[in-house]
Amino acid sequence: MELSEAKALINELKGRFDSPFNSTDKESIEKLYLEVCGKVFIPTSCQNCYHDALLEVINYLKNHKTMAEKSNFRLKAGAIIHSTAFMNGQVFTNENLTDEVAKGYLNKYPAQMVLFSKVPEGWKPGQKEVPTLEEAQEMKEKAEKVLKGALTKVENIQKQVGEAKDAKKKEKAEEALKKAKASVDKAQKNLNEIDEMIAELSSEGAGE
Amino acid sequence: MSQCEKLIKADIVQDCESPIVSGLEPDGIIINREDIEFSETVFDQVNKNIIKTLILKTGKKGFNVVQTGNTPFSGAKTDMVVGTYRNKFTNEIPIAVLDNGPEVCENVIDGLANGTFVLILKNRHKGTDGKAEYQVYGYYQGLKASALTNEKYSEDTDGGWLVTLQETGAPKSALFYFNTSSATTATQYQTLLTAAQ
Secondary structure, eight states, rough: OOOHHHHHHHHHHHTEEEEOOOOHHHHHHHHHHIIISSSSOOOOOOSSSHHHHHHHHHHHHHHSSSSOOOOSSSSSSTBBBBTTTGGOOOOOOOOOHHHHHHHHHHHGGGGGGGGEEEEEEEEEETTOOOOOOOOOHHHHHHHHHHHHHHHHHHHHHHOOOOOOHHHHHHHHHHHHHHHHHHHHHHHHHHHHHHHHHHHHHHHHHOOO | OTTGGGGGEEEEEOOOSSSOOOEEEEEEEEEGGGOGGGGOOOEOOSSSSSEEEBBBOTTTOOEEOOOSSSSSTOOOOOEEEEOSSSSSSEEEEEEEEEESSSIIIIIIIIHHOOOOOEEEEEOOOOOOGTTTTTEEEEETTTTEEEEEEETTTTTTTTTTTTEEEEEESSSSSEEEEOOSHHHHHHHHHHHSSOOOO
């Protein structure tokens, strides 16, 4: 459900707010509650709980200006993620499920795919993640910063080596310089890999 | 294995730590039996009278059943029925639908009249660690309506409907719904009410 659809539905329901909601309206409110607030609406025997839920939905949009972030994974009704060997036995339902949690769980327990009603198209447990071009460019920016930092560190240590007055200090600085140079090599290698990935993603994009 | 069910495995004593109390909580969940993913049901490894996980098919959900009054689901009972080779159990759950009209008849009553259901009710008696709280009816044979009445001058239902759901031939005396702890079970139970698209 898109934000505009949610708003239209809210306006429609507002028009019937002063009378009891029928079963179709109640279903719409349950759906809105899940889509907008990201929580499951639990109806009770109270008289006004659907009216209260609609008010909560309206207030959520007023305060957040957007709908709750949704995971690309959905568990079937009755299914939860709960294993003592996964994230300290924390319990996950559709209300607090994130893509990272779902992927982590399914990578560890691929047979549990049966618990899910929705997984991103083409996604399989254990599959290597391919970033988008935008994500790869963000990665490049970060990698460049890391490389710049490593190069600055090398320059500083080189100065220390030159200024070292006794042999012990010089030896220590040279050891640090060796490590710093290794960091530069690693950062450069990472940057090269990202550059290759960007080139590949760009050519794929151009081919489409 | 075939001998196991004919043997008792513990003393017959009263649980002084968690004394039994009668009755049911006023709410439960009713599920169309055909919406259950039976192949994915997980039973407790040690106690086969406990269902750890009950999964519904994609897009399916359970529905709340809420009863009012001091004795919700009054008349709910399980009876053993003597069989030729093996004794079985009959579960009977009366549900009052305190409403009448085209919507409730289309969405609830007609379905109850002809469908087959699984019902999870909450015992007032929770037992040690909450293991006795949630009891499942209709898992094996399904609950079907054995009586459905709309008595216009009934003082009990005020002109609403009274349905009795019955499961016959259940192989086990009772099935419980429990996963790890009371809190985890409560969370899992609530997820039955929302269809996953």
